[in-house]
Amino acid sequence: MCGIVGYFGLREAAPLLIDGLQKLEYRGYDSAGVAISNEEGIKVSKCKGRLANLESKLIETPLKGNVGIGHTRWATHGEPSDVNSHPHSNSKISISVVHNGIIENYLKLREWLISKGYEFLSETDTEVIPNLIDYYYEGNLIEAVMKAVSSMEGSYAIGVICSKEPDKLVAVRKDSPLIVGLGKNESFIASDIPAVLNHTRDIYLLEDKEFVVLTQQGVTLLNEMGEEITKEPYHVTWNADAAEKGGYEDFMLKEIHEQPKAIKDTMASRISLDHDIILDKITITKENLKEIDRIFMVACGTAYHAAVVGKYAIEKLAKIPVEVDIASEFRYREPLITEKSLVIVVSQSGETADTLAVLRDSKKKGARVIAVTNVVGSSVSREADDVLYTWAGPEIAVASTKAYVTQLIAMYIIALHFAALKESLSSEEIYDIKKAMLELPTLAEETLENKDVLQKFADQTYMERDMFFLGRGLDYAVSMEGSLKLKEISYIHSEAYAGGELKHGPIALIEKGTVVIACVTQSYLADKMVSNIKEVVTRGAKVIAIALEGNTDIEKSVDSVIYLPKTLDILTPVLSVIPLQLIAYYVAKQKACDVDKPRNLAKSVTVE
Structure with a gap:
């Protein structure tokens, strides 16, 4: 995930791009860069490291111009380095591109372009894009971009400038976010809303395979057939801090x-x-x-x-x-x-x-x-x-x-x-x-729809001092992760146990009202797990179960059930962990905990 910005207007582009990138640095901080178009052509400045490095570089060597694109990178292809930083250009530096996403067939495209005489400097998938646009360029930038993306597989949000058409900025998206900011005598592109909030609150939210062309005449939206389309601007009412979270209350x-x-x-x-x-x-x-x-x-x-x-x-x-x-x-x-x-x-x-x-x-x-x-x-x-x-x-x-x-x-x-x-x-x-x-991405989307039931469960249990997680086989592995999440952000004491281990000691902890979260997604262990659930229910436990669709018999043994879409037993951990994450999140929110920055913890543990 990376951050991209673009500007077309009457003001100097570089400071505005830096301002936008500052709001997007949470999306990537391995490197940063800008490309500015002026009457002399395209000038690029980029470097490894935090955005501050680029700012220092631009103070020493300013780039002048009213049209530009910028990028802050989270590396996927190629290590963080100056040469792997965006923007990427063709060898003539007549076309520069910033990109968020992954071009899945970049190796095939790269080999094909090399056979056509193109040279590559970086390890990135992105570098195929400016060269591909260059290959198709015959005097019309938007047509060249359309032909290029029709050859690309994967996800992308792309901003493009061209020295042969300095009065134009072209962008397109597929499976990666891209918005257009509508200012007075100026316009912007960005991968997230915070990048433009200092300048406008009126935006277009681009859909997949929609193109945008920024010119002195304004903003033109096109579909993948090149036909002009219209849409109503969206007026942003959030504050900048909330917008960085994409409208969500917390990063988690x-x-x-x-x-x-x-x-x-x-x-x-x-x-x-x-x-x-x-x-x-x-x-x-x-x-x-x-x-x-x-x-x-x-x-x-x-x-x-x-x-x-x-x-x-x-x-x-x-x-x-x-x-x-x-x-x-x-x-x-x-x-x-x-x-x-x-x-x-x-x-x-x-x-x-x-x-x-x-x-x-x-x-x-x-x-x-x-x-x-x-x-x-x-x-x-x-x-x-x-x-x-x-x-x-x-x-x-x-x-x-x-x-x-x-x-x-x-x-x-x-x-x-x-x-x-x-x-x-x-x-x-x-x-x-x-x-x-x-099929898992679609099934994960469906699993996220269980929020109402999980919020209700959190409302009823957030004052508990202890919670227990049960599972067998892969469900036990997921139970350990669910228990850890609850401990990390809600500070409730929690333990995960293999279902068969209950009678070897842990069942002594179960008393009337004890909350137990049971994962029951492994079909070959379902009967055994139901027996374990009955053991805690008999001792007065309140049980919420995570089960696969169709296993309605589980309702006879528990207080409530979260059903997951059906998949292979071996793949269920990808889905079953989602409700456990949400339980931890909603319980922590009810307790007014800082879910993004829990006490005593750091994101990366770099000491023993």
């Missing part, structure tokens, strides 16, 4: 609702019914996998819970033994790591101190290390032998939500890839799992 709630897109983005170009699993630059072969006698999955906190799901998935699908451990424990217990070991470290930030230490120790012992992380250019991504990025975009809230579900997707991708290499699953079985995975 916003990020919970961003999960369907994060799931989709993390699968993009990797999972397809038309080709084998693609693991980016991970080069493990069938022969390599035969030499691996054990996989160690190591992580902390929420990432550890994702690794527990990964263990289930890899062992079930790829039939490889997996050990899961907490990084701070693993590094001190003298694990039996050898040259035949594969170590998978999972870290949202890529800077988690204990996880990084495990990575380094494992490499010293000759093990191969795969990193699963959300941050391009982070320490674990640089030091691991292989890296698989989770394309969640930046998480502002300390308690992880969308990073967790994208880590789950990464686990499934790795498990399926290994299963294909080992031939432990038939091609038909792999096809069915991939098909179900591609």
Whole structure:
């Protein structure tokens, strides 16, 4: 997720672009840049790091002009660097582009453009766009942009300027947000509303495959056929702070609702019914996998819970033994790591101190290390032998939500890839799992519709001192994450237990009125789980269950049920965690807790 801005008007563009980028820096802070068009052509200034670096650069070397585009980056393709920063241009710097999203077929387009004589400087997917526009350019920028995007697959919000048409700024969106700000004798584009609120509160909200052309005559909206369209401007009444959260009250709630897109983005170009699993630059072969006698999955906190799901998935699908451990424990217990070991470290930030230490120790012992992380250019991504990025975009809230579900997707991708290499699953079985995975973004959207029931539950339980989570199999892994979320942001004491462990001690904690949240999504364990629920109900517990659609029998045993859309048992953690996140959120809100910045916690734990 990145931030883009654009300006066309009578004022100097550069200061206005910087002002807009300041409001969007929460969307990305790996690098920033601007491109300004004037009578001398297009001038570009960009650099790695926070926006302040770009501001300093522009003070030393100002860019003059009344038309420009700007960008603040959250790296996905290519590490944070000056050359990978946006805007990207063709070699003649006659066309410059800023882009938010992922071009899934960029490798194919890049190879094709190279065959046509085009040169590339960066590692990014974005650089194909200005070159593709250049290829199609025959004197009409909007036509060239339309032809270019018709060749592109994936998600994008794009702003384009061209030195041959300096009186024009063109933009288009598909699956990535883009708005148009309507000022007096000036207009703006931006990926989020805060970027323009200092200058106008009247905006157009662009829909997918809608184009906009900014000129001295004003703003023209076009559909994908090039036909002019009209729409009513939207008048913004929010304050700037609320707008940065996209209209949501908190970043955490916003990020919970961003999960369907994060799931989709993390699968993009990797999972397809038309080709084998693609693991980016991970080069493990069938022969390599035969030499691996054990996989160690190591992580902390929420990432550890994702690794527990990964263990289930890899062992079930790829039939490889997996050990899961907490990084701070693993590094001190003298694990039996050898040259035949594969170590998978999972870290949202890529800077988690204990996880990084495990990575380094494992490499010293000759093990191969795969990193699963959300941050391009982070320490674990640089030091691991292989890296698989989770394309969640930046998480502002300390308690992880969308990073967790994208880590789950990464686990499934790795498990399926290994299963294909080992031939432990038939091609038909792999096809069915991939098909179900591609449905998850839509099913996640449906799962988010349970908010009313969850808010009511929170209203009734927020004064509780203790809550318990139960589950079996994968449901136990998700229960641990649900319990952690509740602890993190509501400060309610909470524990997660495997259902079968109740009678070995924890049931002594159950008394009349005790709140229990039970996950019942694993069909082969459903009867066993119902028995466990009855054990706590008999002792007076109040139970809310998370179950799959159609399992109405569960209603006989619990006080209320949240139903999830049906999917394969192995994939249910992606959906079942969503109501648990929302329960934690609504309970914390009822207690007036700061859900985005819970006490004593930091987003990235960079010390042991």
